[in-house]
Amino acid sequence: MPDLKYKRVLLKLSGEALAGPKRIGFDFEILNRLATEISDIAKMGASVGLVIGGGNIVRGAQLSKMGMERAGADYMGMLGTVINALALQDVLEKAELETRVMTAIAMESIAEPFIRRRAMRHFEKGRVVIFAAGTGNPYFSTDTTAALRASEINADVILKATKVDGVYDRDPNKHPDARRYDRITFTEALTKRLQIMDSTAFSLCMDNKIPIVVFDMYKPGILRDAVLGRNVGTLVCDEASAK
Numbered sequence: 001m002p003d004l005k006y007k008r009v010l011l012k013l014s015g016e017a018l019a020g021p022k023r024i025g026f027d028f029e030i031l032n033r034l035a036t037e038i039s040d041i042a043k044m045g046a047s048v049g050l051v052i053g054g055g056n057i058v059r060g061a062q063l064s065k066m067g068m069e070r071a072g073a074d075y076m077g078m079l080g081t082v083i084n085a086l087a088l089q090d091v092l093e094k095a096e097l098e099t100r101v102m103t104a105i106a107m108e109s110i111a112e113p114f115i116r117r118r119a120m121r122h123f124e125k126g127r128v129v130i131f132a133a134g135t136g137n138p139y140f141s142t143d144t145t146a147a148l149r150a151s152e153i154n155a156d157v158i159l160k161a162t163k164v165d166g167v168y169d170r171d172p173n174k175h176p177d178a179r180r181y182d183r184i185t186f187t188e189a190l191t192k193r194l195q196i197m198d199s200t201a202f203s204l205c206m207d208n209k210i211p212i213v214v215f216d217m218y219k220p221g222i223l224r225d226a227v228l229g230r231n232v233g234t235l236v237c238d239e240a241s242a243k
Contacts, residue, residue, distance in 0.1 A: 002044055002228060003228075004044060004045060004046055004227050004228060004229075005156075005227065005228060005229025006046065006156040006157040006226070006227045006229065007045065007046060007047065007156055007227075008046070008047040008049075008123065008153065008154065008155050008156050009041070009046055009047070009048055009049070009155060009156065009157055009158075009159050009226075009227060010049045010050070010051065010146055010149060010150035010153070010155040010157070010158045010159070011038070011048060011049070011050045011051075011158075011159045011161065011223070012050075012051050012052075012142070012143065012146040012158055012159065012160045012161065013034075013050065013051070013052045013053065013161050013217070014052075014053045014055060014161070014162075015052060015053035015054045015055035015056040015057060015080065015081070015084055016053070016055045016056050017030070017161060017163075017217055018030060018031060018034075018052070018056055018084055018087070018088070019056035023056065024056050024057075025056060026056070026087055028091075031087065031088065031091045032091060032095075033220075034088070034091070034217075035088075035091045035092050035094070035095040035097070036095065037220075037221070037222070037223040037224070038050075038092060038095075038097065038128065038223065039092070039095045039096070039097050040221075040223065040224050041223050041224055041227050042097055042126070042128060044224070044227065046227050047123040047126075048128045048129075049119075049123075049128075049129045049130075049131060049149060049150070049153055049155065050085075050088070050128065050129070050130045050131065051081075051130075051131050051142055051145050051146040051149060052081055052084045052085055052088060052130065052132070052142070053080075053081060053084070053142040054077045054078070054079070054080025054081040054083070054084060054142070055080075056080075056084070057079075057080030057081075057083050057084065058076050058077055058079075058080040059077060059080075060073040060074040060075070060076055060077030060078070060138075061073070061074075061077070063076060063077075070138060070139070071138040071139075072138075073138075074134075074138035074139060074140075075105075075138060077134070078104070078105060078132075078133045078134045078136070079133070081132045081133055081134060081142060082101075082103055082105075082107070082110070082111065082132045082133050084132075085101045085103075085111070085130040085131075085132035086101060086110065086111070088130060089101050089130060092128055097127075097128050098125075098126065098127045098128070099127060099128045099129075099130065100112060100122050100127050100128070100129050100130070101129075101130045101132055102114040102115075102118070102119055102129060102130070102131055102132070103131075103132045103133040103136075104131075104132070104133040104134055104135055104136030104137075104145075105133040105136050107133075111132065114131060114136075116152050116153070119131075119152075119153060120153065123153065129153075131145065131149045135148060140200065141198050141200070141201065143197040143198050143200075143201035144197075144198060144200045144201040144204065146158055146160075146197075146201065147197065147200075147201040147202075147204035147205050147208075147210070148204060150205070150208075150210050151204060151208045151210065155210060156210075156211075157210065157211050157212070157213055157226075158205065158210055158211070158212045158213070159213050159215070159223065159226055160196070160197070160212055160213065160214045160215070161215065161216075161217030162214055162215065162216065162217065163216070163217070163218070164216060165180065165215065165216040165219070165233055166180045166181065166182075166214055166215065166216075166233040166234035167180070167181050167184060167189070167194055167196055167214050167233075167234035167236065168180050168181070169181070169192065169194070180234065181234045182231060182234060182235070183234065183235045183236075183237070184234060184235075184236055185236070185237065185238060185239050186202070186205070186206040186236060186237070186238060187239065189202075189236055190202070196212060196214060196236055197212070205236075206238070209237075209238050211235060211236060211237040211238075212235075212236040212237075213226050213232065213233055213234070213235055213236075214233045214234045214236065215232045215233030215234075216233065219232075
């Protein structure tokens with residue numbers, strides 16, 4: 001079994017990632033490929049937790065901008081993440097990965113409530129754990145959920161799956177000469193105002209010294225390379241780790 005650099009990971013996926021080009025609903029080709037990649041790293045010995053956004057179902061922030069009361073809109077967004085978690089659980093279990101969905105809002109008929117010690121026990125038993133329903137509170141993003149759960153489960157890293165192959169100094173879609181960072185510190189990212197995660201999530205990672213790897217989720221074998229510590233995407237870390 002290969003020597004893993006990151007033995008416990010928190011994988012952050014956007015809801016739109018599950019939808020593919022359609023941007024709504026599910027693309028099962030993408031779901032099945034994700035299941036294969038997650039299965040590969042789990043069989044290598046990595047403990048895997050996941051946080052998924054809900055943008056392919058409903059975006060609370062967007063509903064709020066359209067005039068809906070913010071707290072209610074955010075709760076709708078949280079329910080969207082539960083739908084995504086159940087879909088991914090089904091695909092992962094068909095790939096023969098024992099999986100548990102844990103929600104921050106009680107809904108015992110379909111998922112377990114999030115209890116940290118129970119989540120840790122699932123990891124000990126080799127199960128994949130999907131954390132759904134955000135933090136259970138409005139006004140917090142799924143980025144913040146990922147940072148919070150990563151801190152609670154003592155994750156070695158947050159793997160942030162995106163549509164681009166790392167962090168750039170400018171939008172690479174608009175600027176062909178944009179520069180990609182292989183490695184950057186939390187302080188540098190703040191100074192340069194790089195939008196890697198929202199400010200609350202980023203502060204949690206910085207305070208708890210949890211590195212973030214930002215990578216292109218559509219590149220085959222990327223999760224395997226990431227947990228082995230290979231140079232994929234951009235590593236965001238503290239000053240000591242950056243040396």
